[in-house]
Amino acid sequence: MRHFLRRLRRTHRPAFAALWILVALYGAAFLADCIAPYPYDLQNRAYSLCPPTPVRFRETGGGLHLRPFVYRVELENPALNTYRTDRTTIHPVRLFVTGPTRKLLGIIPSQRYLFGTDDTAPIFLFGTDMNGRDIFSRIIYGSRISLSIGILGVSISFLLGLLIGGISGYFGGRTDTILMRTVEIVMTFPAFYLLLALRATFPTNLSSVQIYLLITVILSFIGWASLARIIRGMVLSLKEEEYVLAARSLGLSRLRIIIRHILPNTLSYTVTALTLSVPGYILGESGLSLIGLGIQEPFPSWGNMLAVTIGNLRILTTAPWMLLPGFFIFLTIISFNFLGDGLRDVMDPSGKTG
Amino acid sequence: MKRFIASRLLQAVPLLFGMSLVSFFIIQLAPGDYFSQLKLNPEISTQTIQAMERSFGLDKPPVIQYFYWLKNICTFNLGESFAYHVPVWFLIRSKLVNTVALSLFSLFLTWLIAIPLGIAAARREGTWQERLISFFAYVGISLPSFFIAMLMVFFAAKTLILPVGGTTSLFGPEIGFWAHFGDYLRHLLLPGLALTLAGFGSLVRLMKNNFLEFLSSPFVVTARAKGLPERTVLYKHVLRNAINPMITLFGYELSGILSGAALVEVVTNWPGMGRLILDAVMAQDLYLVMASLLIGGALLIIGNLVADILLAVVDPRIRLRT
Numbered sequence: 001m002r003h004f005l006r007r008l009r010r011t012h013r014p015a016f017a018a019l020w021i022l023v024a025l026y027g028a029a030f031l032a033d034c035i036a037p038y039p040y041d042l043q044n045r046a047y048s049l050c051p052p053t054p055v056r057f058r059e060t061g062g063g064l065h066l067r068p069f070v071y072r073v074e075l076e077n078p079a080l081n082t083y084r085t086d087r088t089t090i091h092p093v094r095l096f097v098t099g100p101t102r103k104l105l106g107i108i109p110s111q112r113y114l115f116g117t118d119d120t121a122p123i124f125l126f127g128t129d130m131n132g133r134d135i136f137s138r139i140i141y142g143s144r145i146s147l148s149i150g151i152l153g154v155s156i157s158f159l160l161g162l163l164i165g166g167i168s169g170y171f172g173g174r175t176d177t178i179l180m181r182t183v184e185i186v187m188t189f190p191a192f193y194l195l196l197a198l199r200a201t202f203p204t205n206l207s208s209v210q211i212y213l214l215i216t217v218i219l220s221f222i223g224w225a226s227l228a229r230i231i232r233g234m235v236l237s238l239k240e241e242e243y244v245l246a247a248r249s250l251g252l253s254r255l256r257i258i259i260r261h262i263l264p265n266t267l268s269y270t271v272t273a274l275t276l277s278v279p280g281y282i283l284g285e286s287g288l289s290l291i292g293l294g295i296q297e298p299f300p301s302w303g304n305m306l307a308v309t310i311g312n313l314r315i316l317t318t319a320p321w322m323l324l325p326g327f328f329i330f331l332t333i334i335s336f337n338f339l340g341d342g343l344r345d346v347m348d349p350s351g352k353t354g
Numbered sequence: 355m356k357r358f359i360a361s362r363l364l365q366a367v368p369l370l371f372g373m374s375l376v377s378f379f380i381i382q383l384a385p386g387d388y389f390s391q392l393k394l395n396p397e398i399s400t401q402t403i404q405a406m407e408r409s410f411g412l413d414k415p416p417v418i419q420y421f422y423w424l425k426n427i428c429t430f431n432l433g434e435s436f437a438y439h440v441p442v443w444f445l446i447r448s449k450l451v452n453t454v455a456l457s458l459f460s461l462f463l464t465w466l467i468a469i470p471l472g473i474a475a476a477r478r479e480g481t482w483q484e485r486l487i488s489f490f491a492y493v494g495i496s497l498p499s500f501f502i503a504m505l506m507v508f509f510a511a512k513t514l515i516l517p518v519g520g521t522t523s524l525f526g527p528e529i530g531f532w533a534h535f536g537d538y539l540r541h542l543l544l545p546g547l548a549l550t551l552a553g554f555g556s557l558v559r560l561m562k563n564n565f566l567e568f569l570s571s572p573f574v575v576t577a578r579a580k581g582l583p584e585r586t587v588l589y590k591h592v593l594r595n596a597i598n599p600m601i602t603l604f605g606y607e608l609s610g611i612l613s614g615a616a617l618v619e620v621v622t623n624w625p626g627m628g629r630l631i632l633d634a635v636m637a638q639d640l641y642l643v644m645a646s647l648l649i650g651g652a653l654l655i656i657g658n659l660v661a662d663i664l665l666a667v668v669d670p671r672i673r674l675r676t
Contacts, residue, residue, distance in 0.1 A: 181368075181372070184369060185369065185372040185373055185376060188369055188370075188373050188651045188654055188655070189373065189376075189377070189647060189650065189651060190647070190650035190651070190654070192614075192616045192617070192628075193616075193631055193646060193647055193650055194647075196631060196632060196635045197377060197380050197381065197635055197643060197647065198380060199635070200381070200635040200636065200638065200643075201380055201381070201383040279496070283498055286498065286500075287498075287500065287617050290500060290617065290620075290621075291617070291620055291632060306500075306501070306504065309504060310504075310620065310621055311519075311623055313507070313511045313518065316504075316507065316508050316511060317508070317511050317512055320508055323501075323504055323505065323508065326498070326501035326504060326505075329498055329501060330496055330497050330498065330501060333496040333497075333498070334492065334493070334495075334496035337492065337495060337496050338492075
């Protein structure tokens with residue numbers, strides 16, 4: 001593993017950087033309860049569509065501070081949504097502050113937050129939404145859904161794809177024909193329409209956990225087909241290898257040969273494909289949530305946080321910080337793409353891609 | 355050629371059949387149906403409901419219903435929308451025009467930009483120009499189409515350069531056909547550009563890789579050794595080979611014409627198939643959903659067929675076999 005990382009760093013710097021970005025993003029999602037300064041559903045009616053709070057070092061009078069601070073802002077004109085900055089007192093930003101108890105990962109009670117200010121001058125790093133909820137906190141909490149759905153969905157469809165592709169390729173004949181026709185039918189559907197149709201087969205008033213699982217399963221159901229087809233092709237060529245013949249003459253069962261001998265040899269390809277297909281699942285979730293069929297309010301996901309801006313030009317123009325979740329989707333996807341490309345180069349140096 | 359096309363179309367029939375079967379039962383699985391909502395509506399008399407039930411065969415079990423629908427499909431009758439009380443084809447037609455216009459526009463633009471950029475990047479491999487192009491291609495691949503659309507809507511609304519949403523401004527009929535056409539194009543520009551930006555990256559990368567692959571092949575060395583001018587080598591020898599995989603891709607892109615633009619349509623408020631099918635699925639408008647799925651599938655099959663034929667036209671080494 002260490003050898004592998006070193007090679008990745010040497011040959012493919014962007015991929016190595018992407019790996020660290022992803023580690024940071026997933027780490028933040030894991031520790032969301034500590035990093036987010038506010039709960040995702042805490043509404044501040046006095047701070048509707050408040051712009052991002054600037055973190056300053058220099059006072060308006062000229063005094064320079066080592067500790068960053070913020071000024072307090074007040075709603076000035078509710079119609080135009082303008083805020084006035086109160087420059088009389090400074091409110092320092094402190095690290096590892098104590099606050100109301102939150103359950104870390106839902107289990108460990110914790111009172112420490114990564115950073116915070118005193119209650120009179122809240123800090124909204126990325127501004128607030130219409131209900132005055134802190135967008136930074138919601139992005140951190142929302143990353144839990146958006147990031148985990150990628151991994152979970154990919155895992156499910158890879159298991160399905162590996163198994164079905166493996167069986168289809170190894171057994172051949174009628175099994176192969178039936179399975180591959182099924183794959184073709186699934187692939188013929190326009191993916192987005194199938195996504196919608198499948199989502200519609202379930203009621204809209206599910207609990208948030210149910211919706212989360214449902215989306216994951218639907219995305220996997222659409223995603224396994226193309227993978228199964230590729231694995232089948234690889235198995236078809238691998239099964240003629242001599243070690244398979246050896247395993248067969250040793251009397252191993254066919255399922256065992258598929259799982260223990262053939263599938264591991266498709267691994268270098270699968271790991272790369274796995275990395276490169278995560279973005280598809282993240283996009284699927286955010287797309288569904290964007291049109292209101294995915295994760296429901298008040299729970300944040302990067303997709304449903306963007307939903308309010310659709311068809312609402314007033315919000316879009318007065319509060320462009322509402323688009324920030326989109327940048328996080330972009331950051332995650334580009335990181336996965338870089339990492340996938342790097343992995344491909346490291347694992348298979350012959351197939352050079354630019 | 356004719357035999358090839360005929361046999362490919364014949365092969366598509368079971369595929370379409372399977373697709374329609376799956377989509378029919380997916381919709382059947384959905385809880386409740388549009389009819390139970392209609393029955394609760396006091397404005398609609400029971401006679402009307404019974405008449406509708408009979409004409410769609412809805413009082414029969416789902417399997418029989420499917421064959422009712424299938425029989426209608428074979429006579430090009432796509433059924434009637436429950437929600438709008440008009441033939442499905444009538445609904446789809448107007449939206450289909452918009453979606454196809456949008457997709458073709460962005461497809462054309464994407465290829466127009468991506469192919470020269472890919473070639474340029476391949477020829478300048480290792481220079482800063484190549485890195486810049488590759489970087490933008492990467493960003494393009496990784497930006498979600500709906501997010502690009504949102505950003506563009508934001509800039510359009512801020513600067514008022516482009517109109518947002520709809521297909522026309524408020525004009526009377528007096529401005530004439532060409533003015534209307536220009537107006538339509540202006541509205542098309544925003545969603546079209548968003549789709550183009552979302553799609554050009556992968557094409558640039560593919561084109562560049564293909565071009566590079568052939569640039570170092572023996573026949574290029576031969577051509578250069580013969581003393582052919584560089585232009586001829588690049589555009590007659592390398593490009594002719596490098597373009598082949600792209601042609602196949604073109605077919606696939608044709609097939610994605612319907613669903614590829616759906617989210618961008620919703621975000622930019624472009625009245626196309628995306629919005630229509632979203633509403634239809636929500637309202638469980640059975641025949642509308644099935645017709646859309648079927649048209650989408652048919653486009654995919656046609657797209658693949660077109661790709662095969664185009665490839666055979668471009669590459670004389672390929673013989674079409676049935």
